[in-house]
């Protein structure tokens with residue numbers, strides 16, 4: 001039997017009961033729900049990851065919609081509990097929804113929302129930060145200073161990699177992968193090689209135009225190549241960043257064999273999902289190749305690291321903070337709340353989840369639509385004509 005969970009309540013007399021499994025940044029998301037007659041209940045339990053039983057207790061007997069987190073296991077059990085409580089709306093406060101069994105949601109007629117776009121640049125900036133920190137060994141050097149070990153400039157002290165003119169490889173050139181590629185191409189004049197199931201036409205056009213601009217300015221132009229296989233990227237790139245979704249096709253995409261294809265001094269960045277890398281194989285590879293470096297925001301058994309990873313000097317590890325800028329996290333909360341609200345109110349689905357700016361303008365009311373529902377088609381939900 002689950003213990004009662006502590007909650008904070010807004011607008012107790014609201015007609016629709018919306019539960020958020022965590023306090024979320026900002027207050028706009030609460031205001032928007034309250035203005036539309038929602039009673040908002042926020043779980044304030046001091047426990048980072050809620051169990052399925054905790055969430056069942058939160059859902060209770062009557063619940064119109066839930067805003068949940070990527071750490072939660074949204075499968076058959078939770079969707080049937082939500083459905084029994086009369087709920088037809090759920091949104092992850094995240095763009096990735098590998099924690100959600102969409103088929104189970106479909107079975108119970110529950111719309112599943114996510115939060116694309118608002119975190120694209122913020123996440124790409126963290127991937128770029130990890131790239132630079134790994135290339136220039138910033139964390140190792142910082143630890144060295146703080147330990148009082150610095151006793152003067154030396155020609156060999158913390159020598160790292162120059163990015164300019166090198167090749168950046170992107171696996172998964174969707175919204176975030178493309179934004180990251182642009183940062184590295186434009187900022188460091190790196191050449192691009194990418195692998196994706198689809199052609200990244202806008203990204204290719206950008207690199208072509210930037211290359212022409214550099215050439216016209218008398219500088220070495222940058223180039224791009226769409227690789228026919230992921231292995232081609234791994235062999236050719238000096239810096240590789242992973243940005244695919246996590247699904248059956250991307251689980252352990254980077255394994256022992258693929259790590260061995262990479263250059264000995266390559267840098268690998270992962271801001272997608274931990275299981276995209278076989279972390280045990282990665283630890284072994286880091287041990288055998290001290291000049292190979294990684295920057296990781298996500299982990300296979302999050303929040304845990306595989307044995308040995310924490311001791312590796314050639315690994316930079318941060319706790320899943322890629323989308324953690326104030327503006328982005330407040331925007332994610334807003335999009336998640338509006339996904340749930342839209343379904344409760346019977347609004348249509350926004351026509352383009354890549355263009356969610358109208359929902360984020362604090363000076364105007366958001367459109368009467370759900371910004372991004374991933375199973376809209378399966379549920380036959382109408383699309384906004386705006």
Ligand SMILES: NC(=O)C1=CN([C@@H]2O[C@H](COP(=O)(O)OP(=O)(O)OC[C@H]3O[C@@H](n4cnc5c(N)ncnc54)[C@H](O)[C@@H]3O)[C@@H](O)[C@H]2O)C=CC1
Nearest residue numbers: 096123172173174175176196197244245249271272322323
């Ligand atoms: N670390 C963090 O805090 C964050 C992590 N993420 C992760 O990043 C992922 C990507 O987000 P977006 O760029 O917005 O999604 P997106 O859908 O725009 O891009 C994903 C890309 O991966 C490609 N892809 C799918 N399967 C592939 C395969 N087998 N090989 C190569 N490419 C493949 C898709 O074609 C697509 O272009 C999310 O699903 C999420 O898991 C997103 C935001 C923050």
Ligand SMILES: O=C(O)C(=O)CO
Nearest residue numbers: 093094095096119323
């Ligand atoms: O949005 C996501 O998928 C995250 O991982 C957190 O921003």
